Amino acid sequence: MEYGGSTLSEQLVMRKATNGIHNLLNGDIRFHFINGDSVQRLRDIPTNAVDCCITSPPYWAQRRYEGDSSLGNEKDWAEYVNRLINIFSEVKRVLKPEGSFWLNIGDTYDDKNLVGIPWRVCFALQDNGWILRNDNIWNKLKGGPCNSKDKLRNNHEHVFHFVKQKKYYFDVDSIRNPPKEAQKRGDTIVTPTGVSGSKYRRQILESKNLNDGEKKAALRALESTIHRISEGTLVDFRMVIRGEQRATHSDSTEYSGRANELRTKGYCILPYHPKGSKPSDVWNILPEDRARKDEHFAVFPEELCILPIKATSPVNGIVLDPFSGTGTAILAALKLGRRGIGIDSSERYINHANYRIVQHLDSTAE
Numbered sequence: 001m002e003y004g005g006s007t008l009s010e011q012l013v014m015r016k017a018t019n020g021i022h023n024l025l026n027g028d029i030r031f032h033f034i035n036g037d038s039v040q041r042l043r044d045i046p047t048n049a050v051d052c053c054i055t056s057p058p059y060w061a062q063r064r065y066e067g068d069s070s071l072g073n074e075k076d077w078a079e080y081v082n083r084l085i086n087i088f089s090e091v092k093r094v095l096k097p098e099g100s101f102w103l104n105i106g107d108t109y110d111d112k113n114l115v116g117i118p119w120r121v122c123f124a125l126q127d128n129g130w131i132l133r134n135d136n137i138w139n140k141l142k143g144g145p146c147n148s149k150d151k152l153r154n155n156h157e158h159v160f161h162f163v164k165q166k167k168y169y170f171d172v173d174s175i176r177n178p179p180k181e182a183q184k185r186g187d188t189i190v191t192p193t194g195v196s197g198s199k200y201r202r203q204i205l206e207s208k209n210l211n212d213g214e215k216k217a218a219l220r221a222l223e224s225t226i227h228r229i230s231e232g233t234l235v236d237f238r239m240v241i242r243g244e245q246r247a248t249h250s251d252s253t254e255y256s257g258r259a260n261e262l263r264t265k266g267y268c269i270l271p272y273h274p275k276g277s278k279p280s281d282v283w284n285i286l287p288e289d290r291a292r293k294d295e296h297f298a299v300f301p302e303e304l305c306i307l308p309i310k311a312t313s314p315v316n317g318i319v320l321d322p323f324s325g326t327g328t329a330i331l332a333a334l335k336l337g338r339r340g341i342g343i344d345s346s347e348r349y350i351n352h353a354n355y356r357i358v359q360h361l362d363s364t365a366e
């Protein structure tokens with residue numbers, strides 16, 4: 001197998017690490033933590049071995065972690081961005097062609113000026129050939145207090161989703177919000193999002209933009225859709241009626257099939273997906289704020305890892321976190337039936353992550 005380049009002394013240091021990785025790739029072990037600088041230690045991992053990488057590197061100029069190689073203390077942001085890009089080039093090498101890379105990264109003020117670190121890193125990654133699929137916003141719901149009198153409280157972070165190629169592994173059904181059931185209110189059936197059809201019916205009957213034939217056809221389509229809801233063969237829907245609602249993406253018939261349908265028939269029915277709606281790119285997740293024995297101040301919540309792992313790593317696939325800290329992503333991977341590799345420059349965090357996972361495995365052992 002092909003490895004990243006390294007000197008002889010580095011080869012000696014990595015022996016133990018590579019055995020662990022081989023054992024993990026063979027399926028003999030389910031998780032493996034490596035202590036060291038991630039740019040070096042990623043070279044222990046063979047090319048195209050990992051299904052999904054999810055990570056949160058140290059933010060620039062926020063806190064000092066243990067170890068000489070610790071990231072985030074560079075004198076300017078450009079150097080920080082360069083270091084990250086080098087590390088993520090190794091991530092790209094070890095990621096399978098159909099793999100995904102999820103990057104949680106926050107911003108920093110420099111002399112009162114918000115630097116825009118997440119986007120600077122993001123643009124550099126795009127220049128490096130990564131394809132950006134989503135800029136997910138992690139809404140932290142309740143942030144810390146902010147004493148500044150001339151700006152708003154910062155309460156979000158980015159979780160960028162990158163891929164290596166246009167076709168990639170994405171199990172959308174595994175992350176859908178399961179549909180709720182329609183409710184019966186008297187004789188009326190109401191969809192989970194509150195649609196009974198009475199507003200659409202009135203709009204069709206009173207419409208000055210539909211002729212009689214179009215009105216009849218629109219009413220027939222509406223009644224048959226409501227019938228499907230009551231039978232349980234459709235979970236929810238929206239209706240677009242000429243002159244009432246806008247065709248969602250564009251009014252231009254050149255670009256939008258929906259606008260075309262609206263022009264020719266006077267209405268269209270938009271059925272919801274039977275397996276439920278897709279999650280949006282705004283994630284409401286409370287930060288991990290328990291006082292922790294490990295004294296790690298920048299742990300991400302396990303919930304943040306669930307969607308990325310479910311959607312972009314198959315069961316038994318390999319999840320990588322090159323800044324694994326207390327091992328949250330690896331723990332989430334194991335809980336979801338995947339395998340995990342973590343790298344961290346702090347020996348203390350590596351020990352803690354191992355302990356945390358062994359504790360979890362003990363507690364779930366039969």
Ligand SMILES: C[S@@+](CC[C@H](N)C(=O)[O-])C[C@H]1O[C@@H](n2cnc3c(N)ncnc32)[C@H](O)[C@@H]1O
Pocket residue numbers: 036037038039055056057058059065066069070071296298299300301322323324325326327328329343344345346349
């Ligand atoms: C934001 S924390 C990650 C926390 C982790 N997501 C968790 O849930 O515990 C960043 C981690 O990167 C580690 N680190 C800093 N520089 C590093 C480097 N050059 N190579 C590997 N790890 C590094 C730090 O020790 C720290 O644990």
